[in-house]
Amino acid sequence: MNFSFIKKSLRHSPLTRFLMVAGVIYVLWYLVYDYYLLPDGRLDEFLSLSGVNLAGGLLNLFGWEIYSDTRILAVTGTSGVEIQNGCNGLELIGLYMGFIIAYPGGPIQKRVAFLAGGIILLFFANVFRIMIFALSIYYVPTFWEQVHTYSSYFIFYPIVLTLWYLWTTISDQEIPLFLSGYSSTS
Amino acid sequence: MKNTITRFVLMALPLISFISAQPDFPALPNQAPIGGLGLLAAAGGAMALKKFRDKKKK
Numbered sequence: 104m105n106f107s108f109i110k111k112s113l114r115h116s117p118l119t120r121f122l123m124v125a126g127v128i129y130v131l132w133y134l135v136y137d138y139y140l141l142p143d144g145r146l147d148e149f150l151s152l153s154g155v156n157l158a159g160g161l162l163n164l165f166g167w168e169i170y171s172d173t174r175i176l177a178v179t180g181t182s183g184v185e186i187q188n189g190c191n192g193l194e195l196i197g198l199y200m201g202f203i204i205a206y207p208g209g210p211i212q213k214r215v216a217f218l219a220g221g222i223i224l225l226f227f228a229n230v231f232r233i234m235i236f237a238l239s240i241y242y243v244p245t246f247w248e249q250v251h252t253y254s255s256y257f258i259f260y261p262i263v264l265t266l267w268y269l270w271t272t273i274s275d276q277e278i279p280l281f282l283s284g285y286s287s288t289s
Numbered sequence: 290m291k292n293t294i295t296r297f298v299l300m301a302l303p304l305i306s307f308i309s310a311q312p313d314f315p316a317l318p319n320q321a322p323i324g325g326l327g328l329l330a331a332a333g334g335a336m337a338l339k340k341f342r343d344k345k346k347k
Contacts, residue, residue, distance in 0.1 A: 118341040122334070129330075175318045185318035195323055202333045229323075236321055247319055255325045260332075267333055271340045 117207055125205035132197040141188065150191035150226070158233035169237065176233060178241035184233065192229035195259055196222050202267050209274030217273075221266050225259070232258050 140146050151174050159171040168179040177183020199221050203214060232254050239250040 117344075118338060121337050121341070125334075177318065183318045185320050187320055187322070189322040190320060192323060194326060195329075198326055198330055198333075202337075206337060232321075236319070240319060251319070251321050252324065254321075255323050255329075259323065260325075260329060263329060264332060264336070267336060271336065275340065275344065 121205050121207065125201050128201040128204055129197075132201060136193070136197065140193070144188075147188040147191060147193060150193055150229075151186040151188070154191055154226070154230050154233055155186050157227075157230045158237065161230070162234055162237060167238070167241075176237050178237050181237075181240045181244070183240060184236040186233060192225055195229075195263070196225055199225060199263055199266065203270055206267075206271060206274055209270070213273060217266070217270055221263075224262060224266070228258050228262055 155171060155174055155176045159169050159176050162169045162176075162178070170177045170179050170183065174186045175183050176186070200218055203218055203221065209217075235254060235258075236250065240247060243250070
């Protein structure tokens with residue numbers, strides 16, 4: 104098979120290279136998630152349980168009387184919120200990682216640090232989100248659908264987009280010429 | 290007698306729905322999946338596109 108077209112695209116267009124690498128990463132991520140992580144369940148369980156425990160601990164610390172049972176967190180007297188697979192931020196973490204890995208440039212140490220820092224930040228953002236959910240069910244139960252629907256846009260979007268922007272800025276400053284796709288004389 | 294039994298059965302039949310219908314658990318927890326990730330991915334792609342275009346202009 105002739106791969107010269109692909110090789111040429113990868114060499115001359117950083118955008119094409121980015122989109123292709125990102126696409127491959129996302130496909131790999133979903134395969135790994137669907138066929139290994141989801142059936143195995145340990146990572147999902149860890150994220151859900153630790154998120155619920157941390158959120159419950161913080162609410163308790165701030166004075167709310169809470170009820171927590173495995174994946175369920177509730178301010179006492181309410182139905183509470185259940186953090187199932189898909190609610191624990193793992194999919195979002197995969198999306199975040201895909202962009203950081205695919206965007207060219209930047210030293211590997213900084214990339215790893217950015218990945219680790221971002222994952223930790225997103226985990227704690229999800230803890231904050233779980234707290235907001237538990238409190239919203241207690242104080243404004245009629246607005247549950249709105250709080251649930253728009254929480255991602257107000258909590259995760261600013262964090263992920265800021266981190267992505269910072270990474271593009273950092274990696275552009277330190278991008279090796281052979282990865283940039285542009286000649287030094289242009 | 291046969292008619293009485295038939296009437297009784299016919300009157301009792303609708304009551305089955307009352308007997309078999311259990312009330313919902315009063316405290317079913319809400320679930321909260323993270324939505325809008327497709328939009329976020331699209332925003333990331335747009336950001337990358339803008340960065341690459343800006344770099345090309347330089």
